[in-house]
Amino acid sequence: MADGITDRVRPRDRILETAQDMFHKHGIKGVGVDAITEAAGTNKMTLYRHFESKDELIIQCLRASAAKGAAIWDEFEAEHPGDKLAQLHAWVHKVADMLAADGRGCDMANAAVELTEPNHPARSVIKELKSAQRDRLVALCRDAGIGQAELLADTLSLLFEGARVSVQTMGCQGPSTQFVRMAEGLISSFRAR
Amino acid sequence: MADGITDRVRPRDRILETAQDMFHKHGIKGVGVDAITEAAGTNKMTLYRHFESKDELIIQCLRASAAKGAAIWDEFEAEHPGDKLAQLHAWVHKVADMLAADGRGCDMANAAVELTEPNHPARSVIKELKSAQRDRLVALCRDAGIGQAELLADTLSLLFEGARVSVQTMGCQGPSTQFVRMAEGLISSFRAR
């Protein structure tokens, strides 16, 4: 291989990064561990030395994916320091960009659809990570001085989640193109109350 | 078996009904054709005499699922003949009931998440069925005398879709419990314009 990355990055990190990407694109049940290790330039034994099972790998991928999403929020704070309302609007536009750029939805939501067993170890992790996302949006709405911050945050959350699904069912030219208009309308409507 | 149903209903219909139920509960990739035929009280050969492949069975299940959903709309018309606004409110409450009663989401949306291949034969069917759903809601909003009927219908659609996903990620006690409040707020907001 000698592609640089393979040499410098440790196998565990390469596996995690590759698995994240492949799970996102092809779904969890659509990718086998063999395919992951091959794409990561390593082998199955090394994967099982670092992750005790595919389920454990899935969980670590979900955590990594959520961490990447959380990192975006720091950009909002950096771009609009202290201005929570501006950060909320930045969130809306960032979300719209994601809808246009990525034809697949949220990794956690997709995983919840695929892993139907009620006691699958990933389910509690998904719930935990999704709750954290919600809490952050609620806090942003509240700090932006909006009454009924929880209701607005939940509405925006569901709208976002629905848009990401809609991209998968009806394509990126469907209803999701109206996301900014919908979200901005909601925000101004809540601010007027 | 001699469970009555097995005797009276034709194998093809039993397979279709059983497959729908199992795909809905366990996901498409989570159910094999053997499991379907066994649960339907028949066998694999009979399945392949009626459906040329698993993919074809999936498509027929999606069509059947959408047809069941469409049948609900006729109830609205029967309960509130001519009163389109009342029918829209009936839709909102029916949707809320579904959110509370069923922990799994929309069959078409779930299928879109699972079947990631861009040229999978089910994808075009999903798009077609989802577009028909959207068109029906748009027409209802327009006939209810609402300006910007398309925008309201799309907003309600995404909200609904998001709520069905939210039930799977955060449970039926999460943000989806606020669906009626959100939807009613949107409708009255659009009517006020």
Place this chain on the structure above:
DNA sequence: TCTGATAGTTACAGACCGGTAACACCCTAG
């Protein structure tokens, strides 16, 4: 130079997958 941890290779186990072949059975229409 020796040691020990990390990583790669090959082969395999056991299960499950979608799909097919060949054949026996039953039930109904004629």
Place this chain on the structure above:
DNA sequence: CTAGGGTGTTACCGGTCTGTAACTATCAGA
């Protein structure tokens, strides 16, 4: 009664899946 279509049964094909065993190669640090 008989013919034939729909159905059930068994066995099988080739492939893929997660996970493991046994062995080898590499390389850094003492």
